[in-house]
Amino acid sequence: MGLHVIVGGGPVGTATARVLVERGEKVRVVTRSGSGPIDVERVAADATDADRLTELATDAEVIYNCANPQYHRWLTDWPPLARALRLAAANTGAVLATASCLYGYGPVDAPITPATPLAATHPKLRIRADMWRAALADHEAGRIRATEVRASDYLEANSVFSAMLETPIRAGKRCYSVLPVDVPHTFTAIADMARTLVTAATTEAAWGRAWLVPSTAPLTVRELAGRYATVIGASAPRLTALPYPVLWGAGLGNAFLREMRTTYYQWARPFTMDAGATEAALGLTATPLDTVLASMRG
Numbered sequence: 001m002g003l004h005v006i007v008g009g010g011p012v013g014t015a016t017a018r019v020l021v022e023r024g025e026k027v028r029v030v031t032r033s034g035s036g037p038i039d040v041e042r043v044a045a046d047a048t049d050a051d052r053l054t055e056l057a058t059d060a061e062v063i064y065n066c067a068n069p070q071y072h073r074w075l076t077d078w079p080p081l082a083r084a085l086r087l088a089a090a091n092t093g094a095v096l097a098t099a100s101c102l103y104g105y106g107p108v109d110a111p112i113t114p115a116t117p118l119a120a121t122h123p124k125l126r127i128r129a130d131m132w133r134a135a136l137a138d139h140e141a142g143r144i145r146a147t148e149v150r151a152s153d154y155l156e157a158n159s160v161f162s163a164m165l166e167t168p169i170r171a172g173k174r175c176y177s178v179l180p181v182d183v184p185h186t187f188t189a190i191a192d193m194a195r196t197l198v199t200a201a202t203t204e205a206a207w208g209r210a211w212l213v214p215s216t217a218p219l220t221v222r223e224l225a226g227r228y229a230t231v232i233g234a235s236a237p238r239l240t241a242l243p244y245p246v247l248w249g250a251g252l253g254n255a256f257l258r259e260m261r262t263t264y265y266q267w268a269r270p271f272t273m274d275a276g277a278t279e280a281a282l283g284l285t286a287t288p289l290d291t292v293l294a295s296m297r298g
Contacts, residue, residue: 001026004201005057005094007047007085008066009036011157012099015194016064023198030056048080050087057092062201065098071259074124082131089144096135097201098148099193100210102273104129107265112212112273124262132210139208147200148210151188152273153266155216155292160260161187161224165237166296169229174238177221178257179267181241184218186272189292192284199282206282212275214286221267231293 004020006013009031017037020027029036030053034044045052047067057063065085069077089096105112106120118129135146153160160179168175196213200206219227225237248261265271279285 002061003028003059004062004064005030005060006036006064006066007031007053007081008064008068008099009042010066010068011154011190012068012193012197013064013066015190016066016099016197019191019194019198028056028060048084050084050091053084053088054091057088057094060092060094062095062097063089063092064197064201065096066197070255071124072255074127078127078131082134086135086138086144086146089146090138093145095201095207096144096146097197098131098135098146099197100128100132100148100150102150102152102266102271103263104132104150107269108271114210114212114277122262124259136208145207147207149193149197149200149213150210150273151193151213152186152215152271153188154190154193155187155224156190156296161221162296163256165221165225165239166228169225169234169237170232172235174240175225177239177241178246178260179221179241179264181221181225181239183267184220184270184272185267186215186218187224188213188215189287191292192287196278196282196284199284203282211278211282212273214275214279214284215273216286216289216292218270218272219289227289228293228296231290232296 003026006016006029009029014037017027017040027040029040030043030045030047034042036042047053103125104118104120105116106125120126120129132148138144139146164177165175193213200211222239229237
């Protein structure tokens with residue numbers, strides 16, 4: 001039984017803890033408030049304090065970055081946290097495994113693969129790419145051992161889908177989407193992110209690389225809504241896609257919607273990924289879509 005330290009107690013951190021507990025590992029979850037899953041050790045600490053994080057990760061096999069600052073605070077909150085995580089990994093010898101996203105790629109014209117460059121130019125998109133570049137530089141210099149796992153938009157837990165469509169579909173009401181509903185998009189299950197993250201973190205051959213999470217075949221929002229309604233036994237959903245100016249205007253008074261302007265490109269045209277390399281190298285596959293949707297019955 002080894003010690004695994006997870007920074008962040010949200011949906012991804014909780015799912016990662018669950019995978020580790022099932023493997024018989026000792027798990028310590030670090031959050032500012034001391035919250036997190038009830039069946040593991042929980043510690044209240046400021047993870048931007050590299051000395052404190054080093055203390056908490058002494059003798060750890062892996063440090064997992066499952067933190068998720070509010071999107072409008074990424075430019076202020078990520079740099080000190082990412083720096084502290086790298087320092088703690090260097091000080092303790094623990095592998096640094098980061099749960100990341102696809103923002104660092106920026107707009108793309110084809111499915112994202114391991115060969116797709118991190119080409120984002122917007123500061124809030126580029127910061128995730130810069131975090132990996134810094135970790136990879138430390139890895140290649142021999143200061144740390146690092147890996148990163150990248151997911152697309154999650155199906156569950158306060159995702160775009162759950163925030164806009166899940167509740168009205170269950171209630172049989174019309175769904176209003178501030179995003180286009182007929183453009184193919186890759187969606188990821190949180191449990192698949194957790195399994196991929198733990199596998200990459202504990203597989204030496206996976207270090208020094210970034211991995212895409214095995215995910216469901218691309219679906220439009222309309223198709224996804226229809227599948228969800230079928231799985232939970234609801235009536236066929238009625239979707240109305242609102243024009244972009246509605247999103248822009250709504251963002252004037254809502255931080256979440258305001259930040260969605262930055263990533264609107266992911267929904268305005270196909271935004272998909274191909275995780276075949278992960279499946280082949282790490283022996284993982286995506287959870288069947290209907291299984292994930294059935295777990296979202298509310």
